[in-house]
Amino acid sequence: MEVKNIMLTAEEMPRQWYNILADIKMNPLLGPDGNPVTPDALAPVFPMNLIEQEVSTERWIDIPAEILDVYRIWRPTPLVRATALEKALDTPARIYFKNESVSPPGSHKPNTAVPQAYYNKIFGIKRITTETGAGQWGSALSFACAQFGLECKVFMVRISFDQKPYRKSMMEAWGGKCVPSPSPETKAGQDALAKNPKTPGSLGIAISEAVEAAVADQSGETRYSLGSVLNHVMLHQTVIGLEAKAQLTKVGAYPDVVIGCAGGGSNFAGLAFPFACDKINGKQVEIYPVEPAACPTLTKAPFVYDHGDTAGYTPLLPMHSLGHTFVPPPFHAGGLRYHGMAPTVSQLVDEGIVTPQAISQLDALKAGILFSRTEGIIPAPETTHALAGAIAEARKAREEGKAKVILVCFSGHGLLDLTAYAKYLAGDLTDFELSDEEIVKAEKAFADFPKPASLKSR
Numbered sequence: 001m002e003v004k005n006i007m008l009t010a011e012e013m014p015r016q017w018y019n020i021l022a023d024i025k026m027n028p029l030l031g032p033d034g035n036p037v038t039p040d041a042l043a044p045v046f047p048m049n050l051i052e053q054e055v056s057t058e059r060w061i062d063i064p065a066e067i068l069d070v071y072r073i074w075r076p077t078p079l080v081r082a083t084a085l086e087k088a089l090d091t092p093a094r095i096y097f098k099n100e101s102v103s104p105p106g107s108h109k110p111n112t113a114v115p116q117a118y119y120n121k122i123f124g125i126k127r128i129t130t131e132t133g134a135g136q137w138g139s140a141l142s143f144a145c146a147q148f149g150l151e152c153k154v155f156m157v158r159i160s161f162d163q164k165p166y167r168k169s170m171m172e173a174w175g176g177k178c179v180p181s182p183s184p185e186t187k188a189g190q191d192a193l194a195k196n197p198k199t200p201g202s203l204g205i206a207i208s209e210a211v212e213a214a215v216a217d218q219s220g221e222t223r224y225s226l227g228s229v230l231n232h233v234m235l236h237q238t239v240i241g242l243e244a245k246a247q248l249t250k251v252g253a254y255p256d257v258v259i260g261c262a263g264g265g266s267n268f269a270g271l272a273f274p275f276a277c278d279k280i281n282g283k284q285v286e287i288y289p290v291e292p293a294a295c296p297t298l299t300k301a302p303f304v305y306d307h308g309d310t311a312g313y314t315p316l317l318p319m320h321s322l323g324h325t326f327v328p329p330p331f332h333a334g335g336l337r338y339h340g341m342a343p344t345v346s347q348l349v350d351e352g353i354v355t356p357q358a359i360s361q362l363d364a365l366k367a368g369i370l371f372s373r374t375e376g377i378i379p380a381p382e383t384t385h386a387l388a389g390a391i392a393e394a395r396k397a398r399e400e401g402k403a404k405v406i407l408v409c410f411s412g413h414g415l416l417d418l419t420a421y422a423k424y425l426a427g428d429l430t431d432f433e434l435s436d437e438e439i440v441k442a443e444k445a446f447a448d449f450p451k452p453a454s455l456k457s458r
């Protein structure tokens with residue numbers, strides 16, 4: 001019988017994260033004066049121990065014992081061979097999915113929420129503010145804050161707040177507070193509401209609100225936490241790819257293709273960076289971040305300097321961007337509604353080390369249904385984008401008659417996203433097409449900023 005679940009023991013769990021900054025060249029973050037940002041400038045927003053990780057170029061960073069203890073609640077996660085999906089596709093390919101949905105909040109997000117809460121705690125911070133798109137990140141941070149006795153305040157993008165009331169309940173069960181964004185509590189929220197009182201909100205606006213709320217606390221005991229995009233977030237998520245590599249080794253396999261959905265880039269990076277490292281060192285492997293066609297950051301937007309948030313509170317990041325004022329259409333994969341991308345992922349795209357793809361909402365959910373009916377687990381709408389990419393690869397392998405090994409990140413389950421499935425199954429969902437004119441208009445937001453240099457890491 002085929003091995004279905006490839007498990008690691010607790011002893012086999014990685015003891016270090018992999019830092020891709022040791023292996024690639026990066027443009028610096030820029031401050032309002034156009035000069036590289038110093039660690040001190042970030043100190044009101046993040047604790048210094050996380051800022052040090054953000055700029056570290058050490059290849060391997062130890063995972064503290066306190067974090068490993070919490071990781072053990074759900075890690076190591078299973079690597080599962082999608083045998084039923086393979087059969088349905090009649091493909092010679094082997095499809096393996098790394099099941100990150102088994103964490104308490106149901107996604108990969110606590111892989112970084114737990115270290116971020118831990119580093120804030122040991123730095124003496126008492127409360128953390130954040131934003132959430134799909135609600136996965138806000139619930140992950142609430143869970144992590146509960147583990148370390150911290151307060152947590154979450155600004156949740158309005159459309160997701162309305163679509164997924166139970167995410168708020170999860171956050172509250174773990175002791176967090178959740179408000180819809182834009183909110184009247186911050187200047188950034190007030191400005192967004194004044195512009196459009198009916199706005200569905202965006203991750204860019206919610207980030208501005210959470211940063212503003214953290215910096216406004218004069219006690220110095222509040223910091224902000226970001227669930228994706230930043231280098232230290234990608235670093236923490238590499239536990240996914242390091243485990244997957246060890247699991248594939250157990251069955252004598254190495255992937256031909258590695259696939260993850262990309263919103264801010266963190267689950268994709270987490271799975272892919274350990275393999276991108278191999279590729280930089282000469283190994284043959286195709287690596288695909290898959291994004292929504294309605295928010296085509298990597299596939300249609302240029303590599304530029306832009307703010308990570310709508311109000312322009314963050315430094316300028318070197319990344320693909322649709323413009324920091326862009327409000328993506330209200331499609332169902334809330335965690336993929338982001339105008340920018342992790343600078344590390346953007347750098348790999350710019351160098352051709354990874355190759356982005358875009359999938360429409362309807363194609364993604366169709367893949368989600370096929371996966372649910374074969375492998376049984378109902379994927380989050382974000383995750384369906386990665387699965388659609390994996391299914392397309394498996395079909396290609398059938399046409400080519402190649403027994404490829406496909407590795408895909410199953411970033412989260414969709415048990416609190418059933419509205420999307422209900423609408424899809426009732427035929428009530430449509431695709432959102434973004435016209436070239438809309439993209440050109442949104443890109444005016446960064447027209448006056450400097451341009452990142454084209455760097456070559458290999």
Ligand SMILES: Cc1ncc(COP(=O)(O)O)c(C=O)c1O
Binds near residue numbers: 107229413
């Ligand atoms: C299940 C799931 N997958 C993917 C994402 C996208 O985020 P990232 O690109 O940082 O992994 C999210 C974000 O909320 C998510 O909840």
